[in-house]
Amino acid sequence: MAKMSLDDLRAMRDQKRRELEMRDADNKTVQIIVGMGTSGIAAGAKNTLSAFLAELEQHGLTNVSLRQTGSLGLDHAEPTVEVRMADMPTVIYGKVTPKVAGEIVRSHIMNKTLVDEHVFDRPAADILERKEQ
Amino acid sequence: MHASLADLLLDLVHNAVNAKAATIAVRWAERDGALDIKVADDGSGMSEETQQRALSPFYTDGVAHPTRKVGLGLPFLVQTVDSVGGEFRLDSEPGRGTVVAVLLPVDHVDLPAHGDLSECFAYALAVTGPREVVIDRVAIDDGYTLRRSEVEDALGDLEDPESLRLLIAYIRSQEEAVWQR
Numbered sequence: 001m002a003k004m005s006l007d008d009l010r011a012m013r014d015q016k017r018r019e020l021e022m023r024d025a026d027n028k029t030v031q032i033i034v035g036m037g038t039s040g041i042a043a044g045a046k047n048t049l050s051a052f053l054a055e056l057e058q059h060g061l062t063n064v065s066l067r068q069t070g071s072l073g074l075d076h077a078e079p080t081v082e083v084r085m086a087d088m089p090t091v092i093y094g095k096v097t098p099k100v101a102g103e104i105v106r107s108h109i110m111n112k113t114l115v116d117e118h119v120f121d122r123p124a125a126d127i128l129e130r131k132e133q
Numbered sequence: 134m135h136a137s138l139a140d141l142l143l144d145l146v147h148n149a150v151n152a153k154a155a156t157i158a159v160r161w162a163e164r165d166g167a168l169d170i171k172v173a174d175d176g177s178g179m180s181e182e183t184q185q186r187a188l189s190p191f192y193t194d195g196v197a198h199p200t201r202k203v204g205l206g207l208p209f210l211v212q213t214v215d216s217v218g219g220e221f222r223l224d225s226e227p228g229r230g231t232v233v234a235v236l237l238p239v240d241h242v243d244l245p246a247h248g249d250l251s252e253c254f255a256y257a258l259a260v261t262g263p264r265e266v267v268i269d270r271v272a273i274d275d276g277y278t279l280r281r282s283e284v285e286d287a288l289g290d291l292e293d294p295e296s297l298r299l300l301i302a303y304i305r306s307q308e309e310a311v312w313q314r
Contacts, residue, residue: 001302001305001306001309002306003306003307003309003310004302004303004306004307006283006284006286006287008303009284009287009288009299009300009303010287010288012299012302013287013288013289013296013299016295016299028293036143036147036256037147038144038147038206038209041135041140041143041144041147042134042135042136042140042209044136046139046140046143046248046249046252046253046256049256050249050252052294053294053297053298053301056294057294057295057298061294062295064294065290065292065293065294066292066293066294066297067261067292068147068256068259068260068261069261070147070150070151
């Protein structure tokens, strides 16, 4: 790869934007927040973040923002990831390996189905309501 | 324990974010058989007493997590430095910020792998919040500087996965140029 300049980067950004606008005009409606505290990084959160980047690209999802935060407070379950989106409870997933990151994108974000075995926090009230119905 | 030096660096950058720094300056320099890594911020800083306690794994400021009893970020770094006979420096002052610097011998058998520097630098630039992040990558006869304000100007929102992917590709091209020299 030839060494890129910032102008090259702008040109690539403009090209990508044109492609994305043709494919999908949605705004960001999904937030993926990866816990990057010490325990998260030690457990592989950087690889988890990279896995989300790759999986989102593979499925052409353009309505997602990918954020970093400090520890989400569940050190025993690192790497941890919070997912916020419409029509789904806000969920903190735990033990999110790169493989699980792929499952979250495909199941939670694309099919609106929780990845039950990795849910560690915040879904209770919503889930109970749904299950009672 | 962190798997790579890149993980240690990213942890230090997140410490600076937690200290509410407006500017974070990172240096990653390789010269004369040593790796010189420094993270300087203008965040909340620490008193002398807090600096000493921050080096203990059984201390945390309790700000983010009031019930937590341990804080492992700096102890991990100190343990790594000790294991390779490197040098560690912590300078901090309340209200002025913190500088963490290490000097590591690159040929020591116990030195952790560098890790993926391109991803690490990209994620460091993309930390959440309105702040400037400057990364100086210094290598023998070459190097480059990354500024968050410049890459945001070129790419827009760095929390957009497409922007982040382009940023990683951009930094990889800089890294390859460094290694081709």
